[in-house]
Amino acid sequence: MEFLHQAVDWIVQLVGQWGYPGIVIMMFLESSCFPFPSEVVMIPAGYLASPGYLQSANYQAGHEMSFIVVIVMGIVGSWLGALFNYYLAMLLGRPLLLKWGKYFFISEKNFEKGERFFQRHGEVGTFTARLVPVVRQYISLPAGLARMNIAHFLLWTGLGAGLWVAILTTIGYVAGQNEELIRRYSHQALLGALAFCVIVLIGYTIWYKKFRAKS
Numbered sequence: 001m002e003f004l005h006q007a008v009d010w011i012v013q014l015v016g017q018w019g020y021p022g023i024v025i026m027m028f029l030e031s032s033c034f035p036f037p038s039e040v041v042m043i044p045a046g047y048l049a050s051p052g053y054l055q056s057a058n059y060q061a062g063h064e065m066s067f068i069v070v071i072v073m074g075i076v077g078s079w080l081g082a083l084f085n086y087y088l089a090m091l092l093g094r095p096l097l098l099k100w101g102k103y104f105f106i107s108e109k110n111f112e113k114g115e116r117f118f119q120r121h122g123e124v125g126t127f128t129a130r131l132v133p134v135v136r137q138y139i140s141l142p143a144g145l146a147r148m149n150i151a152h153f154l155l156w157t158g159l160g161a162g163l164w165v166a167i168l169t170t171i172g173y174v175a176g177q178n179e180e181l182i183r184r185y186s187h188q189a190l191l192g193a194l195a196f197c198v199i200v201l202i203g204y205t206i207w208y209k210k211f212r213a214k215s
Contacts (some may be wrong), residue, residue: 020065023074032085033084046070046168047175050174075158075161082153118142124204130157131164132197
């Protein structure tokens, strides 16, 4: 428990030292092919934006942040990481992407599943995938292969990433450095996000079937 507390303190200090550019850089990594969890970035950033941090014993002048700006920087980093994957897929193409994908933890089976789904339901897939762990990093690859309209890609990526970033920032803002609350709220947020994705996909499926029937 002491080690965990020290680790949380270190992450908070790191985010505080790097400031807003640090959020962008780390969220870029999280949204590209690197297995870097967004919780490690956005929850401490949310804490640095909270009144609790200003009144805490470990407060350092200049490390405090704005709640809104934290969310915006998180979205910007997510956009940059997603665009990196998007254009990487365009440049490499499917054969090379599969060949080198194993070094970035991308299996051919999972890639093909995502590719088939994306070909039919790219926009809703881009949005909901940003709320699902692991999947959120790689949904941009089939988008790039399919050469999805870049404006649509950025819109749906921004909406999905923005929702998830806002949730994590709020957890940090409310829970502070309370590890038990962070774990509880993070677990609830993940379950809620997955449930939300299911509801969205069910609603989309119903609409899609009716649309196809009319067509």
